[in-house]
Amino acid sequence: MTAAAFPARTGVSGSRQLAGTGALLRFNLRRDRVVVPAWVAVTGLLVLSLPGSLKSVYSTPAERADIARQMLTNSSLRATYGPVFNDSLGGLTAWRIGGYAAILAGIMSLVVVVRHTRDEEESGRQELVSSAMVGRRAPLTAALLTALVANSALALLIAGGMAGQGSAGALALGLGIGGVGMVFATLAAIVAQFTDSGRLAKGLTGGLLGAAFVLRAVGDSTTNDGSSPATWISPIGWLENLRPFAAERWWVLTLFAAATLVQGVVAYELAGRRDVGMSFFAARPGPAQGRLGTAGALAWRLQRGSVLGWGLGFFAAGVAFGGITKGAADLVGDNAKTREVIERMGGQSGIEDAFLATMVGMFGMLAALYAVSSVLRLHSEETGQRAEPILANAVGRLRWAAGHLTIAFVGAVVIMLLSGLGLTLGYGAEPGPILAATLVQLPAIWSLGALAVLLHGISPRLSPASWATAGLALALGWIGPALNLPQAVLNVSPFGHLPKLPGGDMAWGPVIVLTAIAATLVAVGLTALRRRDLTT
Amino acid sequence: MTKAITVSGLHKSFGKTQALAGLDLDVEAGEVHGFLGPNGSGKSTTIRVLLGLLHADSGAAQLLGRDPWTDAVELHRRVAYVPGDVTLWRNLSGGEVIDLYGKLRGGLDKSRRTELIDRFELDPTKKGRTYSKGNRQKVALVAAFASDVDLLILDEPTSGLDPLMEEVFQRCVEEERDRGRTILLSSHILSEVEELCDRVSIIRKGRTVESGSLSDLRHLTRTSVTAELTGAPNGLASIPGVHDLAIQQIQNSQGHRVRLQVEADQLNAVLRSLSESGVRSLTSKPPTLEELFLRHYQETA
Numbered sequence: 001m002t003a004a005a006f007p008a009r010t011g012v013s014g015s016r017q018l019a020g021t022g023a024l025l026r027f028n029l030r031r032d033r034v035v036v037p038a039w040v041a042v043t044g045l046l047v048l049s050l051p052g053s054l055k056s057v058y059s060t061p062a063e064r065a066d067i068a069r070q071m072l073t074n075s076s077l078r079a080t081y082g083p084v085f086n087d088s089l090g091g092l093t094a095w096r097i098g099g100y101a102a103i104l105a106g107i108m109s110l111v112v113v114v115r116h117t118r119d120e121e122e123s124g125r126q127e128l129v130s131s132a133m134v135g136r137r138a139p140l141t142a143a144l145l146t147a148l149v150a151n152s153a154l155a156l157l158i159a160g161g162m163a164g165q166g167s168a169g170a171l172a173l174g175l176g177i178g179g180v181g182m183v184f185a186t187l188a189a190i191v192a193q194f195t196d197s198g199r200l201a202k203g204l205t206g207g208l209l210g211a212a213f214v215l216r217a218v219g220d221s222t223t224n225d226g227s228s229p230a231t232w233i234s235p236i237g238w239l240e241n242l243r244p245f246a247a248e249r250w251w252v253l254t255l256f257a258a259a260t261l262v263q264g265v266v267a268y269e270l271a272g273r274r275d276v277g278m279s280f281f282a283a284r285p286g287p288a289q290g291r292l293g294t295a296g297a298l299a300w301r302l303q304r305g306s307v308l309g310w311g312l313g314f315f316a317a318g319v320a321f322g323g324i325t326k327g328a329a330d331l332v333g334d335n336a337k338t339r340e341v342i343e344r345m346g347g348q349s350g351i352e353d354a355f356l357a358t359m360v361g362m363f364g365m366l367a368a369l370y371a372v373s374s375v376l377r378l379h380s381e382e383t384g385q386r387a388e389p390i391l392a393n394a395v396g397r398l399r400w401a402a403g404h405l406t407i408a409f410v411g412a413v414v415i416m417l418l419s420g421l422g423l424t425l426g427y428g429a430e431p432g433p434i435l436a437a438t439l440v441q442l443p444a445i446w447s448l449g450a451l452a453v454l455l456h457g458i459s460p461r462l463s464p465a466s467w468a469t470a471g472l473a474l475a476l477g478w479i480g481p482a483l484n485l486p487q488a489v490l491n492v493s494p495f496g497h498l499p500k501l502p503g504g505d506m507a508w509g510p511v512i513v514l515t516a517i518a519a520t521l522v523a524v525g526l527t528a529l530r531r532r533d534l535t536t
Numbered sequence: 537m538t539k540a541i542t543v544s545g546l547h548k549s550f551g552k553t554q555a556l557a558g559l560d561l562d563v564e565a566g567e568v569h570g571f572l573g574p575n576g577s578g579k580s581t582t583i584r585v586l587l588g589l590l591h592a593d594s595g596a597a598q599l600l601g602r603d604p605w606t607d608a609v610e611l612h613r614r615v616a617y618v619p620g621d622v623t624l625w626r627n628l629s630g631g632e633v634i635d636l637y638g639k640l641r642g643g644l645d646k647s648r649r650t651e652l653i654d655r656f657e658l659d660p661t662k663k664g665r666t667y668s669k670g671n672r673q674k675v676a677l678v679a680a681f682a683s684d685v686d687l688l689i690l691d692e693p694t695s696g697l698d699p700l701m702e703e704v705f706q707r708c709v710e711e712e713r714d715r716g717r718t719i720l721l722s723s724h725i726l727s728e729v730e731e732l733c734d735r736v737s738i739i740r741k742g743r744t745v746e747s748g749s750l751s752d753l754r755h756l757t758r759t760s761v762t763a764e765l766t767g768a769p770n771g772l773a774s775i776p777g778v779h780d781l782a783i784q785q786i787q788n789s790q791g792h793r794v795r796l797q798v799e800a801d802q803l804n805a806v807l808r809s810l811s812e813s814g815v816r817s818l819t820s821k822p823p824t825l826e827e828l829f830l831r832h833y834q835e836t837a
Contacts, residue, residue: 122626122665196665197626285661286629293639302625385623389676392587392617392689393640396609534589536580 017272020134024142028116029149036112036150043104044157046479047173050093051165064092071095072224076355079221079324085246090165094173094244100478102239103213105154105181109147110188110205116143117189119198121277130276140189140271144264147185151178169245172253176239179256183235184209186263193270196279203309210313212236214320221324235259295395299403302381303374307411310370314363314415318422321359325352325427353503356423356434360502363419364441365474365495367412371449372470374408379456379463382535397530405453405522412445437501443514444494448473450521457525460535538601540565540687540718541586546595548581548742555581557742558595563720563735568713570729570736571722574833578742579722580620583691586720587617600687613642616680620692620722622672624664630675631660637679649682655704669696681708688712688719694728706731726825738832745832750825757823757831758797761806765792766814775809777802791816 029036058064068087071077084095117140120126126139159167159174188205195201212234219231220240231237235256242252274280292298378401381387390400420438424431452466473493480490490496494517497510541563548556556578563569573579584590586599588608597604599611616637624633634653638644653660656674667675673696680688694705702725709719709732723729729736730750738746738753746753758779769792773781777799784793792813798806810818 283663283666286627286632286663288629288631288660290629290632290635292628292632292636295640298625298636301628385619385621386625388584388589389617389619389622389637390640391589391608392612392615392619393637394609394612394642395640531591533591534584536584536589 017135017137018141019138020132021138021141021145024116024129024134024138025145025149028112028142028146032112032115032146032150036108036146037153039104039108040150040154040157043101043108043177044154044161046104046475047093047097047101047158047177048161050097051089051162054089054092054096058092061087064089068092074351075221075224076324076351078224079217079321080355080358082216082220082240083224083226085226085243088165088245090162090169090173090245093162093165094169094246097479098173098177098239098244099213099216099236101158102177102180102236103209105151105177106184106209106212106235107206108150108154109181109185110202110209112147112150113143113185113188114192114198114201114205116146118192118195118201122196122198124277126276137268137271140267144185144189144267148182151181151185154178154181166245168248172242172248172250173244175253176242176244176256179253179260180235180239182260183256183263186260186267189267190263190270193267193274194280196277196281196283200305203306207309207313210317214317216240218320218324294403295390295400296403296406298390299377299407303377303404303407303411306370306374307407307414310367310411310415311418314367314419315422318359318363318419318424319426320422322356322423322426322428325355325359325423354500356427356502357437357500357504359423360420360434360437360441361477361495361498361500363416363438364445364498365470365477367416367419367441368445368448368470368473368495370415371408371412371445372452372466374411375405375449375452376456376463376466377404377408378453379460382460385536388534388536391534398526401453401526401529408449409446412449413439413442416441416445433502436506440498440501440506440511441495443511443518444473444498446518447494447514447521450518450525454521454525454528457528457532459532538565539563539598540567541569541597541599541720543582543586543597544595546582546585546597547593548578548585548590549593555742556585556592556595559739559742560744560747561737561739562747563718565718566713566716567734568709568719568721568732570733571720571739572724572729572736572829573739577739579739580691581742582739583617583689583720583722586689587612587615614686615689616641616683616685616687617689618673618676618680618691618693620695622669622676624667624672624675626663626665628664629661630658630664630667630671633664633675634660634679634682637676638683641683641685643684644679644682645684649678652678652681652708655708656701670698670701673697674701677705677708681712686717688717690719691722692724693721694723694725702728726829730825738829740832746828753828754800754822757828758799759803759820759822760797761795761810761818761820763794763810763818764816765794765810766790766816768792769794769813770809772796772806772809775802775805778806 058067064087068084071081071084081095082099085091120129120139129139155174155178158177159171162170162173184205187208188201191205192201195204213236215230215234216237219228219234219237220226222228226237226241231240238252238255241249243249292301387400391397416438417435420435421431424434448470451469452463455462455466473495476490476493477495487496494514497514499505499507499510539562541561543559543561546556546559559578559582561582571579581590585592585597586604588604591605600614602611604611634649635644656678658671658674658678673693677693694702697705706728709721712719721729721733733750735747735749736753737744764786767790769783772778772794779797780795782795786793794810796806
């Protein structure tokens with residue numbers, strides 16, 4: 001072969017690697033036309049609603065300066081929300097919601113990327129697509145571009161909507177939140193090269209996102225200017241250190257760009273080196289003889305990895321948050337508004353208890369996500385055609401469902417206890433009150449899981465709505481107290497009814513009522529499941 | 537003789553789509569029953585009703601003398617099912633799935649399991665995600681054939697098997713029949729149906745259009761006849777029931793070659809007419825299942 005012909009050929013093959021990217025991008029955007037715009041809108045509006053709500057709670061600049069000072073000096077509050085760098089409405093918005101909006105952007109990004117890469121390969125659809133005029137790296141490129149479109153839209157929405165508070169700060173906040181999204185988009189792209197299931201890729205990247213939050217929280221509990229190394233390791237900490245609305249440090253944006261670029265290149269290199277549908281870890285052979293003999297054992301086998309992951313994550317996060325609880329008592333000064341906010345979140349005056357109660361509440365709301373995802377295994381087993389052959393055996397629908405539901409409802413108890421154990425170890429206190437507090441969350445967790453049972457029982461098409469209800473409960477629980485929302489609105493979430501423990505008074509009423517509601521929803525859902533046609 | 541499956545007047549709609557419109561099906565105990573019909577004609581829907589996975593809108597269905605919806609779990613102890621599209625769990629090995637299904641049905645013959653894995657050349661240690669379509673079907677087939685059941689419901693079970701494995705499958709079905717088990721076999725592979733089935737039911741648009749033994753069905757349809765005559769044919773075209781008549785003079789002779797299709801009850805008249813013209817050679821073929829099939833499938837309602 002002549003030397004002259006060779007470069008020409010590589011030139012062609014280089015450009016061919018991306019053949020079809022445009023068509024795939026349009027296809028991805030079409031498939032995501034409902035979920036992504038909805039996610040962007042909810043996340044964006046959450047941010048944009050903050051200045052107005054903050055203004056209604058802290059109406060004068062003096063009050064805002066006061067709250068900012070309080071928050072800055074209290075390490076546990078810094079851990080929860082990060083330090084306040086500026087007491088303007090824009091500055092307080094970035095402080096209060098920036099990190100959470102970034103987490104939402106991160107979840108959206110990792111779901112979008114895995115959905116269009118590993119999920120497609122896992123289902124076998126990628127094979128068909130790749131047999132067409134589609135380059136080896138086109139699917140990954142199109143997935144990352146889809147995430148870029150989504151994050152750009154979110155950044156634009158925030159930058160435009162917040163411009164009234166100062167256009168430089170608005171731009172920094174928008175770009176920072178979108179930047180966190182892109183960092184997790186490219187991280188998900190790497191993880192998706194190694195795992196061979198989309199579920200695992202999403203779970204692992206989600207775990208890394210949680211770790212980024214915990215790192216930032218631990219870092220901020222020790223310093224009040226975001227300068228701790230732990231904060232600097234976390235992309236969510238970068239957003240904080242970008243300091244929107246507080247003399248923006250624009251150079252921090254290069255961290256997002258660099259991380260996105262480096263991770264993107266790594267994902268590209270990996271993607272070009274492996275076969276379609278394969279991961280870097282070859283599947284190991286399994287046993288020739290099986291010991292699984294019941295539908296329940298099968299359910300446990302399918303879900304044990306997820307229970308283990310949630311349990312370890314809850315325990316580790318519990319230890320981390322327990323460790324920074326001590327600082328909660330450092331609160332100096334006596335600002336009635338601050339106390340009011342903390343009391344709404346924690347429910348009583350002992351600040352350490354209030355902080356612990358807030359953490360326990362957060363674990364409870366996250367555990368509701370576990371419960372919903374675990375219940376919805378019924379949904380994925382049914383729509384994935386794996387329930388049909390099981391039910392064609394001598395297994396009734398109730399027994400089939402019972403296996404998964406036991407794991408969902410008992411699993412919630414286990415992971416809540418693990419979070420309590422972690423908090424106890426980190427905090428170094430008597431375990432009794434904290435463990436009791438974690439258990440008190442269960443009726444609310446169960447009722448959200450039970451709602452998923454009901455929706456799936458009526459029709460699998462309704463099942464995804466249970467994510468929306470769990471998400472709403474999470475949003476109300478986190479954002480509600482700071483927005484001074486009326487109790488009637490907070491009570492939409494089952495968590496709004498629970499006694500605030502540890503420290504508060506135990507109230508058996510709501511606990512019993514919510515448990516009864518959960519039991520009723522499960523019973524009605526299972527009855528409906530027995531009566532309807534199976535999805536085939 | 538007891539019936540393994542009786543279905544009469546079964547209706548089932550999904551929204552505006554009518555999947556079953558008064559379907560009838562009778563399967564005698566101990567027979568291999570072919571269940572034929574074009575794609576989307578309602579075969580799988582019928583099977584899912586028989587398995588209690590779908591609830592029929594109206595009509596009666598009985599499986600082994602019991603109600604498939606209310607007695608589903610009890611019945612499934614005696615029934616093994618192989619779906620056309622076998623989906624396995626990614627992380628479970630084929631062997632684990634075989635044993636799981638066996639235990640969930642209430643029994644698996646260990647030595648039969650080993651023998652079947654050997655005959656189907658299945659590697660039971662591979663994980664679900666690494667099996668090809670044919671191998672996933674083998675997992676379901678081994679689980680079904682090794683189970684101790686009375687009725688096997690097989691929904692296009694061989695669509696991914698190679699010809700050698702297809703042969704193994706046919707032997708297994710014959711062995712099951714010899715043990716007195718009943719088999720409902722939905723299939724598009726007509727040679728397989730001709731080879732294995734005692735009786736067949738053909739359905740179309742959710743209705744049964746034909747049911748009976750293959751020879752019964754053949755009787756209802758046309759025989760194709762090819763003959764070489766020493767003279768010229770006379771009056772063939774006027775016999776009712778003769779179709780697709782083609783007459784051709786043989787070069788340099790008085791003889792003619794005749795091809796035609798004739799309905800069974802007019803075969804006599806045709807033979808008489810042919811012999812009047814002097815028959816030099818004659819071949820007659822019963823209709824193949826393909827022809828039978830095509831006639832029903834293409835018929836407009």
